Amino acid sequence: MTTPTNETGTTQTWVGATTLVARREVHTKVRDKAYLAGFGVMLAILVASLVVNAILAARDDGSGGTVAAVGQRAASMATQAGLSVQRVPDHAAGVALLRSDDDSNQVKALVEVAHGRVQLTGTSDVDDSVQKAFTATPRVHLLDPPPANEGALLALGIGFGVVFFMVSVTFGMSIAQSVVEEKETRIVEILVASIPVRALLAGKVIGNTVLAIGQVVVLAALAFIGTHLVASGGVIASLLGGSIVWLLVFFLLGFVLMASMWAVAGALAGRSEDLSSTTLPMQLVLMIPFFASVYSQKPNTLMTVLSYIPFSSPFAMPRRILVGDTAWWEPLASIALMLLAIALVLSVCARIYSGALLQTTGKSNLARAWSAGGDGPGRRPGRRRNTTGEPVELQAAGSRR
């Protein structure tokens, strides 16, 4: 900072101001009882559904059952694991036993020991109860792996879309509300006289992104732990696999892309009553891609196109990744487009936000806010004839630093 110091110490830096704003957003939210209650209900529903699942799964689950074993070591380990063992001479015999159509066949898996590790072979599935019987997690090999569970993947993809939609709207509205609150109470006049407008915007975006991601991570962690406690856990975990990282990346980028737009929706409103109309476009921007991606159930051209358009890619690309419809470079290309869009949207929104922030006469319009926002940085005060005559000009602090 080249700005002089004041009596109390140093002038706030850009980063410092942004951090303070972000921290306040988070503090305010986590102390908001309505928000906590909502989140609590969400957690309760999730836990309840896991418990119900676990109870149903427990009912299904019989004892360990019978397995075939190759070799003395495998047989004794299986016995130790509390399974009843049927010895077979070799792998081929075990497979034959597994595949036999005999109704009396109780063999659920073939147990072998290779390189000190237990390997289980099953036809299309290995019972959880068998897997859990061993102390060390066994390696599982399936003879006829089931085709990717289309129904489950579809549900997972849509579920992800729903979570993204809900969290985006929740925290997007929270950004808009936080902006309009500052406008309504005129705190904004003190704020813009204290810190750069863009630091204020950045702080809001970062604070709410942290909150949104935090909430998703808590939900995901709980779901992850929960599904591992119930029988079907292995299935979901295997379905998700590495795509969980992609899901989070698309979630993060998708949220950040929209965040500054929510701030603009807040800045265009004069009072919190105006929010329902100024945030309507935002809700549509979320809803249209959401439904478009829900309705195209199978991978198709529409889905491919949607997975590259920045606003719909957080819905479409994760679903394509889940069903394995993507080449390795496709998510990366989509992310690159997303980053470009974020850069563009942020700079446009920062300008509109600056311009609309101090318009206190009711709802603002985009064009006016745009031209007002452009006046801020680099403009010499008092040397410009006012042509529009609207009381909207803001000496945006963006020129500082």
Next chain:
Amino acid sequence: MVLQLDGICRSFGGRPVLDHISFQVRPGRIVGFVGANGAGKTTTMRIIMRILSADDGAVTWNGSPVDDATRTRFGYMPEERGLYPKMPVVEQVRYFGELHGMSAAQATAVAGQLLESVGLAERAHDKLKDLSLGNQQRAQVAAALVHAPELLVLDEPFSGLDPLAVDAVIDVLRGRARQGVPVLFSSHQLDLVERLCDDIVILSGGRMVADGTVEELRARAGSSRYRLVLGGDAGWVRAIPQLSVLDVDGDTATLELPDENSPSGASQRRALLEQAMQRGDVREFSVIRTPLSEIFREAVA
């Protein structure tokens, strides 16, 4: 440490609201900014804080134009105010301190002291929305002062305050002025302005109509008023030639005499008093200090 406004002009939609406003706020001076509603006070203050831009003219601080870095060292209290409704008072004050670059510890300490000096120490941890409007106002004053600003620009800091709160805020402002901080504040409470201010700037319809100390403004009026209370009826004063009698009410006469410091004023007063004493009892003969409200009315008339 001088704030200087030089020929500030501003219009909204072709309607001029400020027309060449020029005045100074000098170190340690408390300047009262007076004017009817819509006279342009708030617009002027917003221009000083760079929340609005001027169409013409310049605002300088110690001789250089006010920029973004400079204005962060000013303390500002906006016209329509509010802080975060759901945030505890002390946290808001601390937040504004930190936004101005104070360390958390420093901001916490100063916020506590300030809230105590405006009489809010006991409510420090209450949410703002749970406070009365007057107390919210006190919190607002504290928020404007937390970063030890070099200049104070306060839009109606006294509106809605009870007399005790007014005194508390006055003490705080006087304390800052004693440290050399120039203070500019607007108010409609003219008795208060008269009591507190060193200088007064009067705006009317976007123009400056008066600027100076209260005494200077009075002197500019040119004459002083006197009250004469007699033992009997005061009607005879009307018969004295060249004496401007404003009012006679039974035993009390209100008169206008030339400025108290002028020689002709002194001889006129002596002649009047001698005549009154000859006629009977004189109970009171005193200068009526022209109240600021009157100076104001005349100035904006």
